[in-house]
Amino acid sequence: MTVSAEQDSLYARSYFPRYAPKFVPHAPEAFKAFGEFNKAAMQEGALSAKLKEIIAIASAHATGCPYCIDLHVAAGRKLQASKEEVVEAIGVSALVKGGSALYHGINALNAYEESPADDLYARENLTKLEALEAVNEELYTAFVSFGREVLTPRSLGAKDKSLVAVAIAHIEGCAYSIEYYTKLAKSEGASLAELAETIVVAGALKAGSAMAHRVNAYIAYERAGE
Structure with missing residues (x-):
């Protein structure tokens, strides 16, 4: 099927079943x-199928893939994920995505020095977040407050x-965030099996975003010949 030159939308729900194959x-x-990997990643195991879909929804918001959001929100709804749970998961996604950038601010402050340290990713840098507070207390405090609100159990x-x-x-892919939130998860009682399945879901969604965007690639390829 030839892609119409008048097709201006880069994303439409109907595109996926039409062009993905x-x-x-x-x-x-x-x-x-x-497909087999993705199916295995989402199967119930140490984590419930519902929680895996909630993790997938949050992950889809981190990758920014609208097809993935559409697919996993629908799947989560079928598994009785509430709007409140979905929104809270999205909030965590926003926190960690933004927080990773903030953590990298430690590296920025190091790079700003006349004689920056050679180690670009020292674990001890996590204790230096106060240096960001010293530069912009209002920004730092606002972020800390946001994080506390997002992570409050509801x-x-x-x-x-x-x-x-x-x-x-x-x-x-932020080492600081992986370090911090893995320790947090362990303190909240998460097992290695639960962490392993969480990471597999994240991998499926990160790869799945690229796979889903093949729809855009096909449309672009066809339009190039029009």
Whole structure:
């Protein structure tokens, strides 16, 4: 099917079933393997299927993939995830995504020095967040308050929120966030099995975002020939 030159929307719910299969015949084994991985990642195990979908929803907001958001919100709703749980998970995603940038501010302050330290990612840097507060107390205090509000147990419990945070930290690839939120999750009672499944869901969503965007690639490829 030729993609119309008048098709201005970059994302439409109807595009996915229409265009996602177009690439499959060209790499069938790879697409099959990813589908099997994704299915295994979302199966109930140490974590419930519902919590995995909540983690997936938060992860989809971190990757910014609208197809993933659409798919996993619908799946979460089928598993009785409430709007409150979904919104709280999105809040954790926002906290960790923004917090990773703030943590990197420690590196920025180091780089700003005339003789910056050679170690770009020292674990002890986590104790130097006060240096950011000294530069801009209002900004730092506002972020700390936001974090406290987001992580307060409500519809989602403290452990569930910490696991969501671990997933987003892995999507962001921020070592400071991984260090902080993994320790937080352990303190809230998370097991290694729960952490392992959380990380697998994060991996599925990060890779899945790229896979989902093949729809855009197909449309762009077809439009280039019009």
